[in-house]
Amino acid sequence: MIPGQFVYHRPSSVAEAVGLLASLGEEARPLAGGHSLIPMMKLRMASPEHLVDLGGLADLKGVREEAGSIVIGATTTQAELIKSDLLANRLPIIRETALLIADPQIRTKGTIGGNVANGDPGNDMPGVMQCLAADYVLTSPAGERVVAARDFYQGAYFTALEAGELLTALRVPVPPAGHGFAYEKLKRKVGDYATAAAAVILTMNGGTVATCSIALTNVAPTPLFAEAASRLVVGTSLDAATVKAAAEAAKAIADPATDGRGTAEYRREMAGVMVARALAKAESRAKGT
Amino acid sequence: MNEMVITREQREARLEGMGCKRKRVEDIRFTQGKGQYVDDIKLPGMLHGDFVRSQYAHARIKRIDASRALALPGVIAVITAEELKPLGLHWMPTLAGDVQAVLADGKVCFQNQEIAFVVAENRYVVDDALQLVEVEYEELPVLVDPFTAMDPDAPVLRPDLDGKTVGAHGPRKHHNHIFEWTIGDKAATDEAFNSAEVTIKELISYHRTHPSPLETCQCLASFDKVKGELTLYGTFQAPHVIRTVASLLSKIPEHKIHVIAPDIGGGFGNKVGAYSGYICAIVASIVTGLPVKWVEDRMENLSTTSFARDYHMTTEIAATKDGKVTGLRVHVLADHGAFDACADPSKWPAGFMNIVTGSYDFPVAHLAVDGVYTNKAPGGVAYRCSFRVTEAAYCIERAMDVLAQKLGMDPADLRMKNFIRREQFPYQSALGWEYDSGDYHLAMQKAMDAIGYRELRAEQKARQDAFRRGETREIMGIGVTFFTEIVGAGPSKNCDILGVAMFDSAEIRIHPTGSIIARMGSKSQGQGHETTWAQIIATELGIPADDIMIEEGNTDTAPYGLGTYGSRSTPVAGAAIAMAARKIKNKAQMIAAHLLEVSEYDLEWDIDGFRVKGNPERSKTMKEIAWAAYNAPPPGLEPGLEAVNYYDPPNMTYPFGAYFCVMDIDVDTGVARIRRFYALDDCGTRINPMIIEGQVHGGLTEAFAIAMGQEIKYDEMGNVQGASFMDFFLPTAVETPHWETDHTVTPSPHHPIGAKGVGESPNVGGVPCFSNAVNDAFGFLGSTHIQMPHDAWRVWEAAKRLGLHQ
Incomplete structure (x- = not known):
């Protein structure tokens, strides 16, 4: 060691x-x-x-609002995300997720940039960023380029980041006020990676889902944007059959490994359970109940 | 001027003696980060060592090439078995009568086994050099499953034992067989089963886990070539035994070895035995003439030094239709790993597994234990329990629930029906123990009343109905456990370690001003001896506990003792303390009689001194007596006031308790939530209720961890899985349930102060209680036994097997 x-x-x-x-x-x-x-x-x-x-780069820290997006500096710590009023108001799913990462000591050191750039499938923020349709700003001596979170992850620890490039900021579009959100994470204990986790952002129009985005954490070598599952629930009232179908669609793209958290079968099933529970919680929040 | 009159209550209170919730004096330094642990000790010129370890579970070593490591600046030596051979130190004896390779002698038998010891100027260079030692292996077939260990074609794990048909504990049946240990009346037991109205049979496995103290195993050896003396600092639960073993192995005379166990960050059985690291650090120090430190990292600790449990217990109970037990038959397959390094008293290869009849009046019983080798790390230590007592308690407590289910009886009622009755004590068990004391019915009834047992069963019934109607996806379990421990090893008639009887000792010295230094052969690793030992002396001698300094762990100053494990300190060392104090008190009485010019028979003890019977105004406090002992002793009486006692206990002590757990399980995730946990403990006389409560909290937390997920697992290639705290389950405050504690008091009739020991009871009783709760939750769906550990995915699998995910 x-x-x-x-x-x-x-x-x-x-x-x-x-x-x-x-x-x-x-x-x-x-x-x-x-x-x-x-x-x-x-x-x-x-x-x-x-x-x-x-650590000496002050430019890489902080959370600000910019033209309908929230821009988060790469070295902003999880603890700083939790403390940010701006995030609490505009992107409460980020605060909810950060509170489920590791423990308070680690959150004081761990950064969002490190969390999303490392390519560790166990990290929580990559899935949330895919759910939110965030963009990553990659900086190199040649300048900046932007890669969508949904296109960034190629395999465990393999990303679109090239040698000599640094992820310097995250740009997150702000969902409409009153949106429903949830990050449901099943884990063995504080500090653990997810056995399976699901992020949901949705908006409701009356009793019907207007928009929905679902992503999964730690059930494949990369985070997964559950496109089919997301599409399935739009236009529905989130009835039991729809929720079950969305969970099945999410399970269909999951490809977890057997590890100490459980068998591959269990972890895939839990991806479905987390999706169902995240949908229920997001719906309830969207309805203000 | 008003004279302050101190009441008797005030005099008693200021002693802070037995029964007082005295704050732990050691916490003053621990809470300030001022503890002094092995790794805090830095000696001039100190070198560091660590191991090259095997990447395979079973392989021949064809070649070790250390040349690149030796060429690295700062590397002093690379020691292999070849270097140890001329010293006869490449193998060492284990406490269980086996031998263990100090460094792999031509082959490795478990993953991470020690192959070479690299010594360098600093810790960084050591790790750099470890990467440079080249080991060429030839892989051998791996044996992981103990149930196939004695197959005819099973690989030979221990060619060093070739032709050895008799081991330390009798005949060996197979090349991977270590011992068979049997006890009880087999014919009578078989007859009880043949004529039984009802029988149950279940394979009850207690998985492999690890004590995982927060401080890993470590030592610092410093050999003085001029004086020929070795000083060994280490994380030793039994420092005197380590000194004796070090002397026998190294041939350094015992008086020239100074073993010092400083503050220890938890032991739980992990720090009883001797490890390769100790031997290699000592050899390296002798060779270099410089101090050499060895400190395990977390992965090394979890994967190599002393696992616990790994008992597979086929358990049968015979009973009448109305629930009276008539016989118990248990066969244990014990997976000992590659070397039998169990830390048990020498004559007890399966520890005190024969406490498996538990708290019940079994007329006959039979127990057989087969120990086998597998390609796993050695150990088998008593992780927060007396020797194999957690295994025994889990076995019988799970089996009693299986029987209750078969009979359609409530598990608490079944236990009540079969308890050893108060008037039966001292009770001779069918497997050879004499239980000293107990009142099981009283304790069980108090616990059932406290938790509202009948109401909980009614609630559970309603919830089961709701589950069947599809109104909830949660099921409720009620865990019931009543355990009897056996601690305080032990009487010299049946307990020794390497031939040294398992007594313990105390030396108490009163200074002229009436303050005290006292030293014991025990060694606290967090138990709070500095606090509680002073309380015993305070009550016995009437000197305030704050005026008493307790010192342990230095073999030069402390009297010889067998150390602290198996809840033996209070039953054995605690008794020695009381007996040494009473010797002093006898002499003090003579001095007081002299000072008061009366016969000593005219004196009586009164809290903190002697007073003249019928004339209480005439008295001498212990402090006054102490001064006189050094200045005006009675003619003919030698001056001074001190005593030593070596205590050989006449019997074990038998703490017991009733535990209840209420649990809700989400069948869709397998996550179990502990709603309540109630623990009633009877440890006899209670020395410090606050420390007892702390011990119970700690033991229950470890029990919770073990039952609900803590595990050392191997894959089919013998690769150890999850040997880090990312995977090995140590619950944090967030996961840990709230504990409700309670007690009854049944003093031990043979112990000088009636105390029985408590540190390990909560682990012994806790594990079956959690497991019984999980099993109880699923019982109404037809499940009889679900193996531990009960982590979420396994509980979910149990639910799946029962068809609950349709």
Whole structure:
């Protein structure tokens, strides 16, 4: 449980950081909260020769509203997300999710950028960002490009992020006021990754679902946007048969592995149960009940 | 001026003696982060060592090449079995009469087994060097399932035992067989089953888990080449035994070995035995002449040092139709891993498993235990229990529920019907124990009344009906358990470790001013001995507990003792403390008589001193007597006021308790929510009710963890699964249920202060109670037994098997 040797860099601007990452190449890793990377280094499952600490980059912190979107700086910690009034009002699902990540100590260090960029299928925010149709801003010495969260994840720990690129911000479209939301996470204990989890954002028009978006966490090598399940519930009153069908559609795209949390079969079934429960909670919130 | 008159109550209260909820004195340093643990000790020139470990569960080692590691700057040595061979230290004896490879001798038998010990100038270089040691393996067939261990074609795990048909505990039936241990009247038991009206039979498995103390196993060895003396700091639950073993193995005379156990961050049985790390650190220090520290990391701790349980118990009960038990027959398949390193008293290869008749009056019983080798880590230690007592309690308590279900009887009523009655104590059990005392009916009734047992059963019935009607997806379980522990090992007639009788000891020294230093052969790992031992002395000698310093863990100063595990400290060391105090009190009485110029027979004890019978104004306090002991002792009496006692207990003690758990299970997720947990404990005389409550909370939390998911699991290749706290279930405050505690008091008739020990009762009683609650929830659907652990996915699978997900 002792990391190997590495060179520590602490750039003072984003330009300097991406310059370092680009010039050092594959042997360099950006360091944000460190709660994924440092344990991997201690286990010698990762042995980067260079760590580029993002802690000195004030530009990467903070939550602000910008033209109908919320922009979240990559090194904003989970604790800061929880404290943000802006998020609590506009994107309460982010606060609800952050409260289910790890424990208070880790949330004080762990960042949203690290959570979404690492490509760990166990992380909670990637699924939520897919649910919210968020965009990620990727910065390199060549400039910025934007990749949708729904297109970002390629496999466990494989993402669209290229060597020398840094995820610097998340842009999240704000759902209409009064939308329903829920992040339902089944886990063994505080601090655990999800056995299965589901994020739901929906709007209601009278007794009918007007829009709906569903995504899943930790039931496949990547987060999953459950497109078919989302579409199934639009235009319905979320009757029992519809909820069951949505759960089945979500289970159909799930591809979990057997692990300490349960068998693949169990975890797939739980993806369905979480979807059903998240839909019920989101509906109840949308109706203000 | 008004003279302050102190009442008798005030005099008694200021002693903070037995029965007082005295705050833990050790917490002053622990809560400030000022504890001194092994890893806090830093000696000049200290080196660090750690192990190259096997990636395979079973393989021949073809080659070890340490040249690249040795070339790394800062690396001092790489020790393999070849280096230990000339010293005869490549194998070591285990407490169970087996031998264990200190470093793999040509082959490895479990994943993460120690292969080489790398010593370097700092911890970073050690880990760098570990990556550079090359080991070439030839994989061998792996044996994981204990039920196939004795198949004719099962792989040979221990070629070192080739041709050894008799082991430490009798004949071996197979190359992977360790021992068979039987007790009880087989013919009479078989007859009871042949003529039984009702019988049940169930395979009740208690899965492999781990004590997982927060502080892992560690040591710091420092050999002084000039003096030829070894100082060994370590996380030792039994420091004196470690010194004796170290002397026998290293040939260093025992008086030249100084074993020091500083503050210990939890033991739970994990820190009783001897580990490769101790031997290698000692050898490395002798070779280098420098101090060498070895500190396990979490994965090493969970995957290599001393697992617990792994008992597979085929259990049968014979009974009459109206629910009177007539016989018990149990066969245990015990998975010991690659080496039998159980930490049991030498003559007890299956510990005190023969307490399996529990709290019930079985006229006949028979127990057979077969120990087998598998490609798993060695151990089999008593994780917060007396030796194999959790296994026994789980076995009988689960089986009694199975019987109740078959008879259609309420499980509490079945227990009441079969309890050993108060007037039967001292009670001779069918499997050889003499239960010292108990009042089971009283305790059970008090517990049932407190929890509202009949009302809960009525509620459960209503909820079952609602579930059947489809109105709820939750089912309710009520766990009932009544356990009897056997602790306080033990009487020299049947208990020893490597030939040393399992007594314990205390030395009490009163200073001239009346303050005290006292030392014991026990060693606290969190039990609070510095607090409670002082309370016993305070009551016995009338000196305030705050004026008494307790010291343990230094073998140079403490009297020889067998250490702290198996709830033995209060029954054995606690008795030694009382007996040593009474020796002092006898001498004090002579001094007081001299000072008061009366016969000692004219004196009587009164809280904190002696007074003249019939003339209470004439008295001498213990403090006054202490001063006189050093300044004006009676003529002919030697000065000073101190005593030592070595206590050989006449019998074990038998704490007991009634536990109830109320649980709601979501059948769609398998998640169980504990609604209530009520624990009534009878540990005899209660020394510190606050510490008892803390012990019960801790033990119940560990029981909750074990029953509901804590597990050391292997895949079919023998790869250990989930050996980190990401997967190994340690509940946090969020998951931990609220505990309701209660008690009755049945003092032990043979213990000087009537105390029985309590630290392990909650684990012994807790595990079956949680498991019985889960099983009780599913019972109305036709399920008889669901194996532990009851983590959500397994509970969900049980629900699925019963067709609840249609």
